[in-house]
Amino acid sequence: MPTNNRTVQAILKDQSDSEIITTINHNFQVLTERIKELNISLSYLDLLKISTIFQAQNPIQEGAISSTIQDTNLQNFVSTCWNTLANYAGVYIQCSNTSAIVFKWMSTYDVKNGDFIVKLPNNQSLYLPGVEPRYMVPSSYAEPTITFVAATEPTATVEVELGLRNIPISGLSAATRSFVSGTTIPAYSDCRFYINQEEIFFPDYKPGTAFTIPTGTPAGTAYYLN
Numbered sequence: 001m002p003t004n005n006r007t008v009q010a011i012l013k014d015q016s017d018s019e020i021i022t023t024i025n026h027n028f029q030v031l032t033e034r035i036k037e038l039n040i041s042l043s044y045l046d047l048l049k050i051s052t053i054f055q056a057q058n059p060i061q062e063g064a065i066s067s068t069i070q071d072t073n074l075q076n077f078v079s080t081c082w083n084t085l086a087n088y089a090g091v092y093i094q095c096s097n098t099s100a101i102v103f104k105w106m107s108t109y110d111v112k113n114g115d116f117i118v119k120l121p122n123n124q125s126l127y128l129p130g131v132e133p134r135y136m137v138p139s140s141y142a143e144p145t146i147t148f149v150a151a152t153e154p155t156a157t158v159e160v161e162l163g164l165r166n167i168p169i170s171g172l173s174a175a176t177r178s179f180v181s182g183t184t185i186p187a188y189s190d191c192r193f194y195i196n197q198e199e200i201f202f203p204d205y206k207p208g209t210a211f212t213i214p215t216g217t218p219a220g221t222a223y224y225l226n
Helices: 017-047 065-079
Strands: 048-053 091-096 103-105 109-111 117-121 126-127 136-142 145-150 160-163 174-179 192-196 197-200 220-225
Touching: 048 065, 065 103
Parallel strands: 048 091
Antiparallel strands: 091 117, 103 109, 117 126, 136 145, 145 160, 174 220, 192 197, 192 220
């Protein structure tokens, strides 16, 4: 029989009954030890608590990354957070620039906004990267196509093109008109009312029906589709 006590052993067809029983008992012992180790790991995870937030300076200055600010962020993090943390306590990293590397931790990890660093015994650490949202934003327009790129990776080669050529034409036209108290607005498909660049809501107005501006209403502009 193999003497490896760390792995589950196979039951062979040429084994005797006593050897099979020994193998089964060995496997039960290995599984029990693994469950015990897993429970200990889960207990350690239960101890982890985020206790403070580190506000980092934006390392991007005049469009370029500043290593000086990154070094300052690291020094401030160590002095104001890391050296004061208890074991299993963690820090949430916050920065106004959500994609820039605010400092390099342990000469290995590129720390950014939304990341977590947890202090472990013997001055060890657990680095947990935060969630990086992936969404697309328009970057250029060349009729009839809009090109989108990843918001968090503006220099990435991944692009998505939205072609507008096959979109049916609605036949609606947009226009504006001024109004004063008592003006009758025709039955436009839709109409929005603005006074001093602030949208005004008239509860009696229904798109597609004629509407008279209530008495006492100041002059304004109607934006409509027809």
